Amino acid sequence: MAESPSLPDLDPISDRAVFRQIADHLREAIERGQLAEGDKVPSEAQLMQHYGVARMTIRNALQVLQSEGLTVAEHGRGVFVRSHPPVRRLASDRFARRHREQGKAAFIAETEGAGGKPSVDSIEITEVKPSPDVAERLKIGPKDRTVRRSRRYLINGQPVETAISYIPVEIAKGTQIMQPDTGPGGIYARIEEKGYRLDHFVEDIKSRMPLRDEVRALRLAPGVPVFHLVRTAYASDGTPVEVCDTVMSSDAYVLSYELPAR
Amino acid sequence: MAESPSLPDLDPISDRAVFRQIADHLREAIERGQLAEGDKVPSEAQLMQHYGVARMTIRNALQVLQSEGLTVAEHGRGVFVRSHPPVRRLASDRFARRHREQGKAAFIAETEGAGGKPSVDSIEITEVKPSPDVAERLKIGPKDRTVRRSRRYLINGQPVETAISYIPVEIAKGTQIMQPDTGPGGIYARIEEKGYRLDHFVEDIKSRMPLRDEVRALRLAPGVPVFHLVRTAYASDGTPVEVCDTVMSSDAYVLSYELPAR
DNA sequence: TAGTGGTCTAGACCACACA
DNA sequence: GTGTGGTCTAGACCACTAG
Numbered sequence: 001m002a003e004s005p006s007l008p009d010l011d012p013i014s015d016r017a018v019f020r021q022i023a024d025h026l027r028e029a030i031e032r033g034q035l036a037e038g039d040k041v042p043s044e045a046q047l048m049q050h051y052g053v054a055r056m057t058i059r060n061a062l063q064v065l066q067s068e069g070l071t072v073a074e075h076g077r078g079v080f081v082r083s084h085p086p087v088r089r090l091a092s093d094r095f096a097r098r099h100r101e102q103g104k105a106a107f108i109a110e111t112e113g114a115g116g117k118p119s120v121d122s123i124e125i126t127e128v129k130p131s132p133d134v135a136e137r138l139k140i141g142p143k144d145r146t147v148r149r150s151r152r153y154l155i156n157g158q159p160v161e162t163a164i165s166y167i168p169v170e171i172a173k174g175t176q177i178m179q180p181d182t183g184p185g186g187i188y189a190r191i192e193e194k195g196y197r198l199d200h201f202v203e204d205i206k207s208r209m210p211l212r213d214e215v216r217a218l219r220l221a222p223g224v225p226v227f228h229l230v231r232t233a234y235a236s237d238g239t240p241v242e243v244c245d246t247v248m249s250s251d252a253y254v255l256s257y258e259l260p261a262r
Numbered sequence: 263m264a265e266s267p268s269l270p271d272l273d274p275i276s277d278r279a280v281f282r283q284i285a286d287h288l289r290e291a292i293e294r295g296q297l298a299e300g301d302k303v304p305s306e307a308q309l310m311q312h313y314g315v316a317r318m319t320i321r322n323a324l325q326v327l328q329s330e331g332l333t334v335a336e337h338g339r340g341v342f343v344r345s346h347p348p349v350r351r352l353a354s355d356r357f358a359r360r361h362r363e364q365g366k367a368a369f370i371a372e373t374e375g376a377g378g379k380p381s382v383d384s385i386e387i388t389e390v391k392p393s394p395d396v397a398e399r400l401k402i403g404p405k406d407r408t409v410r411r412s413r414r415y416l417i418n419g420q421p422v423e424t425a426i427s428y429i430p431v432e433i434a435k436g437t438q439i440m441q442p443d444t445g446p447g448g449i450y451a452r453i454e455e456k457g458y459r460l461d462h463f464v465e466d467i468k469s470r471m472p473l474r475d476e477v478r479a480l481r482l483a484p485g486v487p488v489f490h491l492v493r494t495a496y497a498s499d500g501t502p503v504e505v506c507d508t509v510m511s512s513d514a515y516v517l518s519y520e521l522p523a524r
Numbered sequence: 525t526a527g528t529g530g531t532c533t534a535g536a537c538c539a540c541a542c543a
Numbered sequence: 544g545t546g547t548g549g550t551c552t553a554g555a556c557c558a559c560t561a562g
Contacts, residue, residue, distance in 0.1 A: 017550060027474070043528065054552045056318070059529090067329045067484075069471040076528050076559035089466070096524050198523035204351070205519075207469035207487045207512035209331040212289065222329075225469045225487035225512070233523075250469035250487070257467075257519045261460035261495075262358050279531065305547065316533045321548090338540035338547050 005029040005042070010051060018053060019060035026061065030070055030081055037083035041071060069223030082221065085251060088114060088155070092257045095188065095201060105186030107153050107161075116155040122162075123151045123180045127169065134166045137232050137243045147172040149187070152217060159218050160252040165244045171196065187242065188233065196235040203231045205255065210247070218249045225250045267291040267304070272313060280315060281322035288323065292332055292343055299345035303333060331485030344483065347513060350376060350417070354519045357450065357463060367448030369415050369423075378417040384424075385413045385442045389431065396428045399494050399505045409434040411449070414479060421480050422514040427506045433458065449504065450495065458497040465493045467517065472509070480511045487512045 007025045010018060029035045042050070047058045062079055065071045073079045094106045102109070111118035128148045135142050150164040165187060167177060175190045176183040182190055192198060206228040210220050218226070226247050233242040269287045272280060291297045304312070309320045324341055327333045335341045356368045364371070373380035390410045397404050408428040415423040427449060429439060437452045438445045444452055454460060468490040472482050480488070488509050495504040 019550075024474075045527080054554090056553090057551060060550080062529095063325070067471070068473075073529065074560085075530070076561080078528060078560095087468075092519070092521050093524070095521060098524075200523055201521045203519045203521065205467070205517040206349075206515075207489055209329070209485050209487060211330075212286075223471050225471060227469055253468075255467040257354070257465045257521070259354050259357060259463045259465065259519070261462055262355070262360075281531075307546080316535090318534090319532060322531080324548095335548060336541085337549070338542080340541095340547060 005034045007042075007050060018051070019057050020064070022047065022051060022053075022058065022061035023064040026065055027068070027070065030065075035081050037081050039081045041065075041079040041081065043078060066222050069221070072221050082223075087254050088116075088160070088252055089254045089256050095198075097198075100185035100189045100192070103184030103189075105182070105188075108186075111155055117157075119154045119157070120151050121154065123149070125149050125178060125180065128166075130166055134243050134245075137230070138166065138168060138240045140168055145169045147177060149177070155252070158252075159249075161246055161248045162214070162217050163244055163246040165242055167191070167242050171241055191233075191235075191241050196239065196241050198241070199234050199236040199238075201231050201233050203229055205229050207250065214247055218247070220249055221251070227253060227255065229255075267296045269304075269312060280313070281319050282326070284309065284313060284315075284320065284323035285326040288327055289330070289332065292327075297343050299343050301343045303327075303341040303343065305340060328484050331483075334483050344485075349516050350378075350422075350514055351516045351518050357460075359460075362447035362451045362454070365446030365451075367444070367450075370448075373417055379419075381416045381419070382413050383416065385411070387411050387440060387442065390428075392428055396505050396507075399492070400428065400430060400502045402430055407431045409439060411439070417514070420514075421511075423508055423510045424476070424479050425506055425508040427504055429453070429504050433503055453495070453497075453503050458501065458503050460503070461496050461498040461500075463493050463495050465491055467491050469512065476509055480509070482511055483513070489515060489517065491517075 007029065010021055014021065026035070026041060035041065044055055044058045044062070048055055062071065062073070066073060070082060071079050072082050090110070094110050099106065099109045108118050126148050127145055129143060130138060130140065130146045132142065134146070135144070138146070146166040146168055148164060148166055150162070152159055153161040153163065167187070171191060171194060172178055175194060177187055177190050188198060207225050208228060210218070210226045214220065214226060220226070227250055229246045229248065231244045231246070232240050235241050269291065272283055276283065288297070288303060297303065306317055306320045306324070310317055324333065324335070328335060332344060333341050334344050352372070356372050361368060361371045370380050388410050389407050391405060392400060392402065392408045394404065396408070400408070408430055410426060410428055412424070412426040414421055415425065429449070433453060433456060434440055437456060439449055439452050450460060469487050470490060472480070472488045476482065476488060482488070489512055491508045491510065493506045493508070494502050497503050
């Protein structure tokens, strides 16, 4: 039984829009914990009655909270305070050689270590000409060809990340990189077998709201942004050997990096 | 003169909501470049006429695009395709000792290097008991006191980041850390003068939609998420000497990290 | 079946921008 | 002044959920 969160009345003097005042009241109730995670927000009808306003005004207010990522609406059930799932911490040593030597790809090793069930689906392998951005990162020409591996990562069945790797064909050719199953240690192990010793990675991270397709692929709730991370892998002679373009649900991850003070 | 982007008609068979179809049409026009950055989207009246629907239906469609960060509405002028400002790349060597030795704090050095005019305002210094999270990161008790330095960073007058540092009082006491101007090289230079040699930093990064106050402090457009970054600085004996809690406009930054392959 | 949110209509008045 | 978006009303019908 959800007890009502005792909302204040409207301030008739304020020139702040009514729907914003209502959104403020609800937001404060959430921040104070008066409405806890998972709690049901009063129904539109109840709020209309409490504030004496039209339904669209209430819906505008609820829309504000939803776009702030504070609530989710469930058709036929009600509006609920978002509960934040436990997040995974992506540490900066996840590409350590010792993991590859143990035959584990980064995602698998890390997820199992945290007690989740990792899986991968939607694996597609094609040969494509690189986009200008990818070509620049790989230091290759716009007509050179690359192997494009795209896939989706899931934890306990919940999609958390999509990734697309681009590897120059000369490196990928004749290796298991062209197969759906890349074998023990994943792509990076295959690249090293080919004679490229991995030296370091550079990760560029942006944050933005998801595109429509990303909402679908990651089953994102409204108001949840994504990390857009592009990683470039360099061999010890400075050659870029792979670019990996990933989109991650910000709900599922905390990215963690260690920097030397030098 | 904004030429009209030749929008398709509604699909009368589709069971996709009308406002979503309209949002899709506009989104596709933007993605195809038919509506370029800065272009004016057809007015609500024009769209009503084109599609033959009520105004609220059009407004719902425009609302979708706005919450995706694709457009901004300007009262009295129109709705425009968002133009993305040039972003700053925050590199992982920004805390290199050589910068401190040159007397530059990280933000100043980096911004000037990129040709921008850095400034800092809203500097506040208080002594507080740490939050549980900060206490844990600093490995101190909940009753130990810390110096809290909050400030806002701007580039060419545009706010891009707010930051709050917490330093244990024993470390900050009697140094310029307690003053608004921390002196050449900033906080970290003062900490090192006190005998703590900085060894490394750990940065934890989340992405989320901004709170109301953050929208105001950073003048964020609708549909723009923030990076929430917490950095902990460690001395060479492993002692945490500072925690810095920052919120950054995702419009203004690309975070860039280099990882060794080890 | 009753209650919930999802969509849509057809108006109204207001504040802001610009010529 | 005219056109723009911002807010609000008062209805309507539909689809989904749950008892």
